[in-house]
Amino acid sequence: MATQKANAVQRFRSLLCLYKSKFNQIANKVANFETPERFKGTFLERWGKYWRNLYIDYRDVAIDITKDCKDRPIRASIYFSFLGGLYYLSKHNPDEVSFRDAVIQNASKLVQVGEMVRNPASTEHLMWIEQCYNERTIRCLNLGIMSLIWVDNYDKMCALYKATCPYLQPRYITFHQRIIDVGFLDRWWILEDKMKDYDVNEAQFQYLSILPSNGQLLA
Secondary structure, eight states: OHHHHHHHHHHHHHHHHHHHHHHHHHHHHHHTOOOOGGGTTSHHHHHHHHHHHHHHHHHHHHHHHHHHHHHOHHHHHHHHHHHHHHHHHHHTOOOHHHHHHHHHHHHHHHHTSOGGGSOHHHHHHHHHHHHHHHHTOEEEEEOSSOEEEEEOSSOTTOOOHHHHOGGGSOOGGGGGGGEEEEEETTEEHHHHHHTTTTTOOGGGGGGGGGSOTTSOOOO
């Protein structure tokens, strides 16, 4: 087992050295590239110099970053962890399609429950979302690591003056009032909160408050 690990490490090091040597060869060719005589003074020469200088700049930046990571490994690990976290969050950022699927799935669960025992808050929330979808006022704002589902005033196809006037558009100061749901880490948090105890209707238990301690109704 130890021999296999040693061989794997040796192969990895040899491949790394091979790629490094090839990269150095390409870097030397780019750095020492000279424009042929017939192309000097033309657009091709200027175009080639532009890409050559751009490559040199990015190469120097990459070298400086590598040196800085070696000199300050703790800070580099923090940066890489932060970037990795952002990448993970962006990959698990739900979109409008997933929100629509979540609404349909929760509506299906709610339909399977008797009307008398349905939670009114869950029912009203889903009915309001369906009404917004019917009016085509649902919008999705993708922020990279999270998404916001919000309600617009009119349909995108509406050509009324109120719908097209830039001074009558939704304001940023009241935008939070239009947010229906927040998508983060493949979950829609407000929808999940509204669907808690969706099969519990608290109105059915209100009559218990008028019962005395011995369980008999008052005259």
